[in-house]
Amino acid sequence: MKSTILILILICSVSNLTAHEPVKKTLSTGTLSGKIESQGELVPFASIFVQGTTIGVSADAHGQFNLRNIPGGNHIVVFSAVGYRTYSREVIIEDGNTVNLSINLEPDNIGIEQVVISANRNAGSRKESSSIVNSINPKLFDRMQSVTLSEGLNFTPGLRMENNCQNCGFSQVRMNGLEGPYTQILINSRPVFSGLAGVYGLELIPVNMIERVEVVRGGGSAMYGSNAIAGTINMITKDPINNTFSLSSSYGMTGIGISGFSTEPDFNLNANGSLVSEQNHQGLSFYGFHRKRNPYDANGDGFSELSSIDNTTFGSRLFRRTGTRGKISLDYFRIYEYRRGGNNFDKPLHESDIAESTTHRINSASLTFDQLFRDVDKLSGWISAVEVDRGSYYGANHDPSAYGQTDDLSLSTGVQYVRHSDNFLFAPATITSGTEYAFNQLKDKKNDYVDPSSMITVKGTQVAHQKINTFSAFSQSEWRLSSLLISAGLRFDKYQIDDIINRSGELTGNVLSPRISLLWHASEDLQFRTSFARGFRAPQIFDEDLHVETSGARQVLHKNDENLKQETSNSYSASMNYTHQRLFSQYQFLVEGFLTHLANPFSNEYGMPDEEGVVVYTRRNAEEGAVVKGINLELNISPSRRFQFQSGFTLQSSAYEAPQEFNEKRFFRSPEHYGYASMNWSATNRLELALSGNYTGSMLVPYFGPRLENPENGILVDSDSFFDTGIKMSYTFPILKLGKAQINAGIKNLFNSYQDDFDTGIDRDPAYIYGPGTPRTVYFGIKLGNF
Template identity: 35%
Template structure:
């Protein structure tokens, strides 16, 4: 009897499986191809809208979808860089239909899908927070070798070199210093205060798919340090099987060289449900001495990087993404001599080993209206460093050689979090996407130089939770509201920061936005606080005030964006105004010197400060042959109370190293498929630069000076020509050009070992010539 029951049960299961299979095998089939300008396009996404049925075109640009459900649907063809095409179709059992798509290339990408503004994927014109994008094509046009070079070509942003010896740099956004900018890698906050010292220059541009930029405090959902804005570096994700190898050879000034070799490889599985992108980079740069004193203005560099980015579609509803990168860099600046660093009269030596990675898991509900994301990311940095200026002679020199100022740093950052997105289609009026999330970030940094009695031993921990409502009341109106609560171990109370953003579309071509938000920075050491400078014949360090408390902010911004597309061209502009008020703003004031004559700056709260201004962007693309983009920022940054940056001079209310005007432009001409040329420029207005003197030293001023710098216009040119290797299904691009053609470069550097290494302003490099080769498919 038992055997009979088992047999009947097995038979029922078999019959049921046949029934289900018969129901699924409708023999409703779609076939077709996708072309653009007469050429078949491989790996285009083809899918039935609002269903789980989809495929991609093969290497020949053709596709087939079988056993589809009956009924009326919308068939979509979509690929990055092309306009999305949709076709209404009717599917019937046993019938095969043929649908051919002809895609148009985007004239200018003004409506890309972005994530940084809202923590969810949205098109730029539909996001209540304005998001700018630097894509890989722009990065190639301007011949940027690193992420730091690419960021200069965005409105409101300015990369700044702050050390003549080691070339420590920071990103300033909307008139605020680097510590007010939140740097993300694949939406994760793994850039620590220590990695922020050189990190943007250490990231090769070859690893980047695009960079998303949110200016101002509207990005406060990312937590502390997002007051000035957020930069999200999105690394390459495989979309097709491809390779690319690029070699760039540069001559700096009078003959120093800078050699870069980069390679990327992307591969997809046959079913396109798994893929990996690999990149590797090597850089070798000689030291460069501009004023002939045998002390470098650009340090020597040796950098080797490797990384991967991968995805795995576990099924139609689950996706796993993982990324990992490793970087080793040696950097030396100062007196240009052979031998160990401590035998130089003045030098800085850095050896970095950085490991960075993350894992993201995403689960989508059957209905497609709910997604759950779990993520973790982290970095580990190990650094050996030397920062020293040798006494002239006698016992002091002997003591210095017996105990040279070598140091060690260890730093790790770990982020863990979860995020739930729920879309409600009929929410009172319109559609609302609710976002709920929580994340925990820990950053531990240990940095010590025993001979200077210098020590930073800092462990910061922050638990944050956020909720957001992205309410599209109508096609013209969107209201974005959110609040984030943070419990930081350096702050006694729970900190709650709300934000509100409003989007109104008066017509098809324009968007008006208004945002308000609050933010904070914890009372801890950030990147600039960990940099040891040379000044006044000794070193200069920064220490934290014993009663330092958190800095709070309120930010307002408003903007109007307008673009008019036609069949042959598109043109438009963006006008934005911004205002940020800081309460208990962090300042640095000179408080004296040590027994060895080294200068001490104290980081303390200095009352309120205000930063306000306006940014204007303009863009034009004519028939995919001529593309122009430009942006200019006019702004003012002032403290309510004077800041005593020097004991010798009265304080000033103006922000130091902050020009009141700056901007950029790019002019790209592509008359055909083979030749292209790009003329670009970076404008830096006049600013106040502190200059610490050393008495009786001819290479420095006799006393401290607050210097008004001249303005600069850095002009760059790139020419490129592409040869097609049809037999190999590949192409070769030859390119070359000049950076800083007019040699707009600082000409009054200090000289000798007692120089003020912080007295540096203007373009990051003198006139340089480059030539390169790119092989790709």
């Protein structure tokens, strides 16, 4: 905590020193005004800011802007908008004068030159990044009718979402063939998404709170620490840049048109807005979300395959400029979600044959301070925290003892300085250095309960109490040598894990994680990249430990082997990226090869059921190691601003070097090929049509269900492959003066490509689930606002 206090003092000190800086009436100032267009059409709500300062403003709904009180002198002014290439222009500001500009932005319909921050913790163009960064923006979420973050991740190369439990809907994202805990989830670039939050987290987060999602594949531990072996998913929340409002709602019918089974409703309501002062000195954005989904039974056995969900989320982001070169931002959001799976939904949990239920109350807050120095150097300080309060029930056969309570607190704080040097060692360079402190405390207990046979109250027991302290320091430099960009970085992590319940003492580790990347511009259109990165995972409590698979016949618990060691990785990648931009057309083709060697990878050893049907999966080290390798392909085409086609395909293998459970080397639930495609056509300025498809290849899925003569032994099932197709049509028209309305309708999983061999009854295996997340679903929606 000493590191946290020191960093807070530093933030407050720099803030106080700069808070009164720019209100100097003696300085000469001028005004910049004008309009922003593209191909003869006005661009609404574009951002305009003066480089090297925090001075900025947004264009109005008609593309007009007026930026006052700009200090006199020569300035670089930057113009940007979603779906357009960023444009910079030098402007001379003279005292009392107004400079009028007419700006024409070039379209960037497939985001080739979109600004991203996840590759090296600095803002920069995707095309100029030494690592491949994929970005998912609100337009893609909207076209796919994604309600939560989890639904949109399938439309990124190398990523695949999967549901791991019929009862409660526990889900995870796999990146390049590696399961969920290998991917670091970031919120505004901060690693505060804990193992507990990760159990259902990607399905908890509504898309209307997200500005964009940035995905970096390959080892990210050198910049973001533990659990970034596969890569990072960085969720950027909405920033207030103009005065906007929107209200939308949709109603879906899950399982429609499937003979013999009922249709279940899925209702969503979203609200967004933002307010900024006239000259963008301060701003506020806010969002709200409500979802209510009924449970869905896919095979008529009375037990759900999709859980019920009742989610209410709200949040806000506030910023204030502290002078012309400083800015303070405050973020907050709260998520409340109740979900339940099993049967007998009209009864209390402990009166059901099977019930898995969680009630999440998540509070997240962060404070960030940015101060510019010299020309464009930047000092950043932050503190972020996420608190999770989770009540749970994982029980069968009317078990009153299955109620539990988990409390989790994650804290991340740090400082970072970005220095631009005309010559560092051998070339111009951008140097990023910083230090971070992270803390996590998790308490998990079984609640008190009344034994129905004796009517005696049985005291609850503490199941887990873990504390993790991690201190980190990192540094990275990027050198530019003509057409070559060299990036090299190193991160040091010192972690300490305390298992207070088992009193097993402190588990400590010191880890160095290097990374080096090369980007070569062979021509204006052709790029080659290669990289090496080292990563690690510490032996802590992971998300699957906090989820219990439950049936009438067995209950699965997870634990760590007492000799579990740290897992490390060496990741390599090489890619070719071809982009072609001419007038109104854009094309991109990417081929990326990846190879990851895992040393001491974690592997589950399956136990046998005890007399009460409890099975323990023990996480141990597969000392012979494992190898994950493959190829990602990406093709994006936009011959005009009215048509975009995006696609990706992955061919990969994931295997241990020595046989594991079932005498099998291959990773379970990891298909060797999967991909996606999406198309959007703006038939007119008002009418749009979107088509999408997700392909999932066959995979190995363990099965421990009643169909077997000896269920405790289990078998491996080779699953079917699936192609999930979606279609959506929307029509937008003006209302009043500055508002719009949109009506839309569509179908998810049009041909109902969905698992057809779910296990049945109270003794079913709830983990025997694979393929697309939902059956055929028809939905209708409406949206109002000045979007």
